Every structure is written in C-alpha cells, then in structure tokens.
Amino acid sequence: MAEAPAGQYMNFMELREITQCSNRLQAYLRRKKLLLNFSGPCVRCGVGTIALKQHAVYRVDGQIWRCSNRKCAAKTTIRKYSFFAGSHLSLDTIMHLVYYWTYKYTQLIVRHETRLSRATVVDFFNFCREVCCVVIEEECERIGEPGKVVEIDESKFGKRKFNKGKHVDGVWVFGGIERDSNPPKCFFVTVADRSALISLIKKWILPGTTILSDCWKAYSSLVEEGYIHETVNHSIQLVSDTGVHTNNNFTAGTR
Numbered sequence: 001m002a003e004a005p006a007g008q009y010m011n012f013m014e015l016r017e018i019t020q021c022s023n024r025l026q027a028y029l030r031r032k033k034l035l036l037n038f039s040g041p042c043v044r045c046g047v048g049t050i051a052l053k054q055h056a057v058y059r060v061d062g063q064i065w066r067c068s069n070r071k072c073a074a075k076t077t078i079r080k081y082s083f084f085a086g087s088h089l090s091l092d093t094i095m096h097l098v099y100y101w102t103y104k105y106t107q108l109i110v111r112h113e114t115r116l117s118r119a120t121v122v123d124f125f126n127f128c129r130e131v132c133c134v135v136i137e138e139e140c141e142r143i144g145e146p147g148k149v150v151e152i153d154e155s156k157f158g159k160r161k162f163n164k165g166k167h168v169d170g171v172w173v174f175g176g177i178e179r180d181s182n183p184p185k186c187f188f189v190t191v192a193d194r195s196a197l198i199s200l201i202k203k204w205i206l207p208g209t210t211i212l213s214d215c216w217k218a219y220s221s222l223v224e225e226g227y228i229h230e231t232v233n234h235s236i237q238l239v240s241d242t243g244v245h246t247n248n249n250f251t252a253g254t255r
Helices: 012-019 022-031 091-102 107-114 118-138 194-204 217-221
Strands: 049-054 063-067 075-077 149-160 168-178 186-191 210-213 228-232 238-240
Touching: 012 022, 012 091, 022 091, 091 107, 091 118, 107 118, 118 186, 149 194, 168 194, 186 194, 194 217, 217 228
Parallel strands: 149 210, 210 228
Antiparallel strands: 049 063, 063 075, 149 168, 168 186, 228 238
C-alpha cells in the first residue's frame, strides 16, 4: 500500500492497512524514525552482527535485536529509546490510541474499539498530552514577522478549590502559534502571573507581526510595542484596534 503523500495525514483505512502486519508496521515505524535501527557490527563482542531475530519471550513484539555470535549475549528490545518503550501494549494498539487521541475520539468510543480499561485509556491519553508539552517546550522559537498572524492565549491550569466556584489553584500557561506555518511554529511557557505577558510577547514574537488575542485590557499596549493588534470576543465577534467590527474576516488595526 502506498503511504500518504508528504504533508497529508494518514486516515483510518491507511492506519488499518499498515497495522495488520507486525513486520510491515515495524518497518514503517523505522522509516519514520519512531523505532531505531540497531543493525550493524556488534560493539560488545566485535565479532557478530546485530540483526532482528524472532524471540518468543518478547511476545508483544515477537522480535528483538540480537548478536549473531552465539557466545555473545548482546540483545536490545526493538522499542529501546522510543516513544513505545515501557508500554505493555502492542505497537498496533498504541498506534490506534494515538490516532484516536489526535482526532479527539471520546474515551467511551476508544474503550469500545480497543477493549481496554478506562484507566489504561486515561493514562495513555495523559501520556500523549505530556509528550506534546515536552515537545512544545523544547522546540519553542521566536515566531512571526510583518505579514504573519500569530494567535496568542493564556489559561490557568489547575483545579477549583474544594471543587467549587470559579477560582482555580494552579499555574498560568501562555502560548502562541503562527498561522499557516508548516511545520507549525509556536511557543509555550509558564508564567508566575499575567502581568509579565507583554514582556513575553516581545521576547517570543517579532515586531511587525499581526497578533490576534482576546479582549484582555493589558494587550491594548501592543500597538505601541510595534505590533498590529486584533482582538476577538469569543462570545460575540472580532474587533480590531480601529474599532471596526467583523464577523468572519480579520481587519488589520493600527492606532
């Protein structure tokens, strides 16, 4: 089966086709550098060669990287140093779980399709979120430029005190993403309080960028800082700094 062209996302039919055969799935994951290829001369004995071998003990994957020299005990699981390491789930199950999480399937549907427990699905979905947070934090970069649009937002992550009211005990998270960038360009940082957001914008977003934000009053100084600023009231409509209201299209605003 031909793989999806570059820039296009795999659909469910393509996923099923790839995951039906474990050897095909492993080969696909190695091509995508999601599984490492440990083949080559054995550095432990210097005589044998590391290659994939069938191994009944590793029932989940059925294979292991092992030295061809019978006197050498060098062996490595196929998941070593990978996203899949440490999980007891099969590779095809993990691939399906990632697909379901990416496309926001409900946990009820996922449990029905996979026959997994609620705890397993919840744990894996949380793991996916943690991986995304780590990637975003490690790949933060300055974004935007004149002619580019960057969407920013802030939110407080935590829990309500005593599970009542609107007050949330937690940490403020601030981020932005550059529209139409491929691969996506973004930044993601935690802040002690929202009073530092303007300085963070100047640190992470280049001057001349069009910034799209909510209607928080502190953002009103962005034009003086060298940005084009547009605001959106999520419950009503978009408002530019010229005061012009638009329903669907963004109106560039300057003061």
